[in-house]
Amino acid sequence: MKQEAFCYIRMKSMIEFEHRIRVLMKEAEEELRSIGIKPSSKILEIKANHRAKKRLGCCKVEKKGLGQVFRIEISTALADARDKALKQVILHELLHTCPGCFNHGTKWKKLAKMVNQTYGYHIQRMSTSEELGITTPAAEQRVHYKYCIRCKRCGSTSYRMRKSRVVDEPQKYRCAKCGGALEVDQI
Template sequence: MKIHEIEKCLQEVIKECHHLNIPISKQIDPKIRINKRAKSRFAACMKDKRFQDPVFVIEIGNALLEIDEKKVRSILAHEVLHTCYGCNNHGRVWKAYAYKMNRTYGYQIKTTASYEELGLAKPDKTIRYRYVIVCKKCSKKFYRQKRSKLITNLSQYRCQCGGKLECRNLDQESEA
């Protein structure tokens, strides 16, 4: 689906909530944000407090662009229900509204969703280390994902055995 199609679905879900007299917030941003880095969640509903009256913003992960409309609507409805007073969690009131939406519109709103349920392949969550620090004395190795003080100021650090440390960039080694 395209982002404008998802935003249209959001407006339809909002209308459905109004039709069922579910007291959702009047301050929901019609523009959906895409979080390209999101891997462990499909969507989120957050308050943007930069405004005098907080506006709820719905953010989706890239995975939602790959699933069918009915599943997208269920996830959007899940997030819209979080805008109701007392529904910032998945408590009794939120569950009652979700049940009402499921029963009336055939959604499958749940507290969580999995990649398998949405028909998606699970993303690769393998940790990719960019650096390895090696002790010149005992050969102990320390792996790091990011450039840190240890990487940039290596001469200020020692191994637990007292040995000097050496840094290798694994990105450069894999290119060679």
């Protein structure tokens, strides 16, 4: 019985969160239109994603016939976030639906800057839970890296949680900053 009650509460809160993000998306679309930014009219859905642990939002594009359609997902980690923080993530994803803005290129950055200056948001390529004023179990967990990749020339470092090509064969890669040889240490 307790398990059923828990599932009901979780499902109810998920439905409430999805309703909340739909309402905020309509407000966000209006804010964009009022400053001359036109997000796509072909957004099929915005939905909550309870499995997303490391990302706060995602905009997916699908080819349909001659055009594109979009699906936006918002992490349930934002369920307790203030409306402004949640709307900021939604705006970030909505900007990806504008023509020429699917990546975080020059046009996307220009539109994000315009929204930030007009409404006081802090839309950027990547935001952390802490920047948005929320704490999540995932945000509280410290990331444990297994590998440290270090440049022999300039000493710059990067970290990896999993094995990758650069971890397996560092001699085939060079430092992005200075072109120096790389070495890998297991942490």
